[in-house]
Amino acid sequence: xxxxxxxxxxxxxxxxxxxxxxxxxxxxxxxxGQSALVEQLLVCFFCxxxxxxxxxxxxxxxxxxxxxxxxVSLRFARVQCTPDLMPADVTGxxxxxxxxxxxxxxxxxxxxxxxxxxxADEINRATPRTQSAFLEAMQExxxxxxxxxxxxxxxxxxxxTQNPIEMEGTYPLPEAQLDRFFxxxxxxxPTLDELAEIMARTTGAAPxxxxxxxxxxxxxxxxxxxxxxxxxxxxTRLVLRVIRATHPDxxxxxxxxxxxxxxxxxxxxxxxxxLAAKTLALLAxxxxxxxxxxxxxxVPALNHRxxxxxxxxxxxxxxxxxxxxxxxxxxxR
Amino acid sequence: xxxxxxxxxxxxxEDLRRRATLVLFGQALCVSGGVSVLIAExxxxxGAVHNVLAAVGVAASATLLTAATATMALRxxxxxxxxSIDARLDLQDRLVTALQFNTxxxxxxxLVVRDAYSRVTAVRASDAVPFALPRGIRPAAAAAAxxxxxxxxxxxxxxxxxxxxxxxxxxxxxxxxxxxxxxATSAVxxxxxxxxxxxxxxxxxxxxxxxxxxxxxxTGATTQSAQARSLREMASPSNGGADQxxxxxxxxxxxxxxxxxxxxxxxxGVAGGAASTSYEQRGGGVANAARSARSTGTTAxxxxxxxxxxxxxxxxxxxxxxxxxxxxxxDLRSYVRDYFIAIRPTGDK
Numbered sequence: 001x002x003x004x005x006x007x008x009x010x011x012x013x014x015x016x017x018x019x020x021x022x023x024x025x026x027x028x029x030x031x032x033g034q035s036a037l038v039e040q041l042l043v044c045f046f047c048x049x050x051x052x053x054x055x056x057x058x059x060x061x062x063x064x065x066x067x068x069x070x071x072v073s074l075r076f077a078r079v080q081c082t083p084d085l086m087p088a089d090v091t092g093x094x095x096x097x098x099x100x101x102x103x104x105x106x107x108x109x110x111x112x113x114x115x116x117x118x119x120a121d122e123i124n125r126a127t128p129r130t131q132s133a134f135l136e137a138m139q140e141x142x143x144x145x146x147x148x149x150x151x152x153x154x155x156x157x158x159x160x161t162q163n164p165i166e167m168e169g170t171y172p173l174p175e176a177q178l179d180r181f182f183x184x185x186x187x188x189x190p191t192l193d194e195l196a197e198i199m200a201r202t203t204g205a206a207p208x209x210x211x212x213x214x215x216x217x218x219x220x221x222x223x224x225x226x227x228x229x230x231x232x233x234x235x236t237r238l239v240l241r242v243i244r245a246t247h248p249d250x251x252x253x254x255x256x257x258x259x260x261x262x263x264x265x266x267x268x269x270x271x272x273x274x275l276a277a278k279t280l281a282l283l284a285x286x287x288x289x290x291x292x293x294x295x296x297x298x299v300p301a302l303n304h305r306x307x308x309x310x311x312x313x314x315x316x317x318x319x320x321x322x323x324x325x326x327x328x329x330x331x332x333r
Numbered sequence: 334x335x336x337x338x339x340x341x342x343x344x345x346x347e348d349l350r351r352r353a354t355l356v357l358f359g360q361a362l363c364v365s366g367g368v369s370v371l372i373a374e375x376x377x378x379x380g381a382v383h384n385v386l387a388a389v390g391v392a393a394s395a396t397l398l399t400a401a402t403a404t405m406a407l408r409x410x411x412x413x414x415x416x417s418i419d420a421r422l423d424l425q426d427r428l429v430t431a432l433q434f435n436t437x438x439x440x441x442x443x444l445v446v447r448d449a450y451s452r453v454t455a456v457r458a459s460d461a462v463p464f465a466l467p468r469g470i471r472p473a474a475a476a477a478a479x480x481x482x483x484x485x486x487x488x489x490x491x492x493x494x495x496x497x498x499x500x501x502x503x504x505x506x507x508x509x510x511x512x513x514x515x516x517a518t519s520a521v522x523x524x525x526x527x528x529x530x531x532x533x534x535x536x537x538x539x540x541x542x543x544x545x546x547x548x549x550x551x552t553g554a555t556t557q558s559a560q561a562r563s564l565r566e567m568a569s570p571s572n573g574g575a576d577q578x579x580x581x582x583x584x585x586x587x588x589x590x591x592x593x594x595x596x597x598x599x600x601x602g603v604a605g606g607a608a609s610t611s612y613e614q615r616g617g618g619v620a621n622a623a624r625s626a627r628s629t630g631t632t633a634x635x636x637x638x639x640x641x642x643x644x645x646x647x648x649x650x651x652x653x654x655x656x657x658x659x660x661x662x663x664d665l666r667s668y669v670r671d672y673f674i675a676i677r678p679t680g681d682k
Contacts, residue, residue, distance in 0.1 A: 005440040228441050232430040234416070287444040288434075290425035 009228075009287075016222050016282050019214055020046070026071040026210045031064050032201065033194035040185055040300050041068065041159075045117075047275045048223045049182020050138050050158040052123075052173075052304060059187045061161040062121055069117040072219060073212030074155065077112035078119040081126035083169065087133035091143045092150075108150060113137045116155050116216060123160035124170040131177055134158060138180045155219040175263070175307055182272045184304035186320075229278035230288040236274065238330065239294055243270045245326045246306060254329040256322055260312030265305040272301040295331060299323050338443070339435040342450040343411070346432070349453075350414045353462045357407060360466055361400035367477040369396045418453070418461045427452055642678045649673045 020042060027038050044051045045068065053061045062078075069076030079090055092111030098104050112118060113134070120126075120134065137143050138158050142151045160181070162173075178184075190198060201207060245252045247264030257264070277293035284293075303319040311317075369392035376382040409417065415428035431449030434442035453461070466474055652669050655661050661669060 006443050009440040009444060228439075230430055230434055230441055230445050232426055232433050234429055235426060284425075286425060286427075287441050287448065288426065288430040290427075290430075292425060 009225075012221070012225050013282055013285070013287070015218075016046075016225055017285070019218060019222060020283060022213050023068065023071050027064065027067050029207060030067045030201075030210060031060055032197045033190055034188065037185055037187060038064070040183055040297075043276050043279045043297070044183045044185075045155075045157055046219070046222050046279055047182060047226060047272075048155055048157060049272065049275070050160070050180060052178070052181040052184045053159060053161045053187055054164050054184065055161070055187025056165060056189065057163055059189065061187050062119060064187075065117065065119045065159045065161075067210055068159075069119075070210040071212055072117075073215040074116035074219070075114075076117045076119070077115035078121060079112050080121045081123050081130070083125060083127055085126050085130045087130050088145075090130060090133040091137070091145055094146055106146075108145060108148070110150070111143075113143060113158075114150075114152055116153065116157070118156075118158045120158055120160040122162060124162040124172055126171065128171050128174065131171065131173060134160075135177055135180065138177075153216070155216055155223065178304045179266055179268055181304060183276075183300040185300055226275060226278050226282060229281050229286075231274060231278065232288065235277075235289060235291055235294065238291060239270050239273050239277075242273070242294075242298060242302075242326055242330050243267070245330050246302065246323070248309075252330065254325050256317070256325050260308055260315070260317040260322060261306050262309035262312070263307040265302050269302050269305045273297055276301060291331065295327060298327055302326075338447045338450045342428075342431055342435060342446055342453065345450070345453050346411050346415060346428070349418065349458060349462055350409060350411060352458050353409050353414050353417070354404060356462055356464050357409070358400055358404040359464055360470075361403040361407075362396060363466060363474065364470060365399035365403070366392075366396040367474060369393070369399075371477055371480060414462070418456075422452075422456055422461060424449075424452055638678060642681060645673075645676065645678055645681070 023042055023045075024035075024038060027042075028035075031038065041051060041053075041064065053064070055061055066076065066078075079085070088111065090111050090113050092109050092114065094106040095109050096104055097107040123131065123134070137152060137156075141154065141156055142149050144150070162170075241252060243265050244250045245254065245264075246257060246261065246269075247253060248258045248261045250264070253261075253264075273294055274289065276297035277289035280293040280296060281287070281289045299320055302323045306319045306322055308317055308319070373382070373388040373392040377385055377388050382388045412429065412432055415432045418424065419426050419428050427445070427449040431446045435446050437443075652661075652673060656666050656669060
């Protein structure tokens with residue numbers, strides 16, 4: 001009786017791996033190297049999360065997101081954030097339109113946030129007011145304009161970029177907004193070989209365009225499939241212990257956390273870890289998430305959720321290092 | 334199919350749990366056995382316990398009791414054994430997850446159980462649950478084993494021979510004397526026994542007049558005295574010396590020191606061997622040899638006691654070494670010295 005369902009799940013899992021590999025391959029045709037970054041980005045995408053990409057200018061952050069959108073045949077929108085960007089430029093607004101018959105009425109003009117894949121380029125250059133326009137959309141997946149709520153179609157992911165070295169005239173994202181990002185990913189400088197490959201691709205003949213093999217329906221079904229993956233109670237509790245250990249007042253917090261952290265990770269961090277771990281499990285051909293999966297995704301899921309105290313800021317404590325210390329203290333206990 | 338996979342998985346885990354319980358019992362036996370042996374050896378060496386066999390029995394009982402109790406208390410559950418095998422064989426938490434979802438009917442749960450079952454049946458039980466001491470205990474176990482061996486090699490161990498138990502333990506033999514003292518005397522005993530047997534036979538073939546004691550040979554009731562006489566110069570000093578030590582005898586000999594020892598043995602023999610059964614058995618064996626030689630009527634060459642002298646010097650050197658290294662309790666040193674003076678061969682310094 002249950003055999004067809006089992007076989008259907010096996011087929012879906014195979015489709016998931018094929019889609020994932022297709023995206024990875026297509027992105028790899030345009031974006032050189034950084035396989036770990038690409039995998040984490042795709043994990044975030046299939047989990048229907050939002051990612052914050054941080055890196056120096058010219059490393060291909062925008063190209064990466066653009067290629068992803070092209071490879072999945074989804075609606076893509078780019079918002080170049082500047083200090084004069086208004087919230088209505090992001091969410092859309094009501095405009096007075098003339099209806100058939102001569103009547104005039106307000107009609108909602110959808111903003112770029114209603115796309116499936118939204119690139120918020122240099123988001124820290126937008127004013128806090130505009131940044132907050134992303135808040136409701138990212139969390140509630142809806143936008144409220146003039147008292148009327150407009151839902152956003154799924155799949156929906158916001159990929160924001162920010163430049164960590166040009167802080168003049170920027171507005172650092174508030175903690176509440178950082179917490180809404182599923183992953184924070186660091187874009188590293190390419191190696192010499194990767195640079196050579198970039199030169200070869202960008203100074204020669206134009207590469208063939210990226211092809212999209214699937215659309216929004218497949219992405220939605222993949223996201224639903226991920227949530228079906230099992231995770232043992234022990235593994236879940238271990239994730240929660242990791243989260244607890246990021247709080248400086250928790251008994252299991254390592255010394256560095258007590259010294260440098262003001263606030264620990266919210267429950268959203270645990271949700272991100274578990275969903276991402278389930279995705280990695282499916283990729284590995286398993287139907288359950290393991291502790292190793294948790295370890296692999298913990299750093300990108302948590303490193304932006306730690307709020308440092310004065311000592312941490314002064315001594316430039318690295319959140320990535322702090323998260324790794326938490327993992328060592330909890331997973332090896 | 335799913336339910337059969339689930340049942341088979343639980344059955345397989347039950348098998349592995351039984352093996353893990355046995356392994357745990359073996360580990361507990363090793364650990365508690367080592368501790369018990371150390372404690373027993375310590376009690377014997379310190380003199381708190383005088384009977385080695387009793388100490389061994391108590392140690393074995395304590396070992397079994399402790400191991401059984403520990404096994405019952407620490408017996409792993411199914412979840413524990415699943416987590417242990419997951420970690421040991423790097424199964425990515427397959428067994429723990431499958432055990433949690435083995436009663437669920439959804440496809441994902443069935444796939445998890447099926448995957449786990451296929452993995453756990455592919456591994457050998459010895460790989461999944463090997464017999465090995467826990468890592469934390471290994472250094473302590475190695476140290477205990479080395480310590481036990483060191484104590485064993487430096488302590489007199491009871492040995493069985495047709496003549497009875499020898500050493501610091503065994504039936505009827507007290508372990509009150511220090512091990513080093515007994516070792517020093519037993520070294521002489523063993524060498525002199527062999528030498529004494531042949532010399533006794535030689536002496537026994539001589540006419541009794543040569544020893545100025547004809548009456549003893551003519552009286553059938555004094556067979557034991559004849560045996561003792563035949564041992565007078567040879568066997569009696571070596572064996573009787575140990576008895577003298579136990580009785581605290583301070584017999585000091587000179588040129589006729591063997592007569593003193595022989596008298597002691599005579600007394601013991603006439604009295605029915607109350608002092609030392611094992612001595613009588615050994616002495617009897619030598620006397621029988623003497624009687625056999627006498628009945629043949631052959632004339633033996635003059636006695637050659639060079640073997641006895643060599644054995645005496647070797648034993649005395651061992652005793653002096655033990656005394657010099659403070660391995661003999663101070664209150665027993667005079668006994669050792671007196672003993673070797675008592676059995677000193679004629680003309681030896």
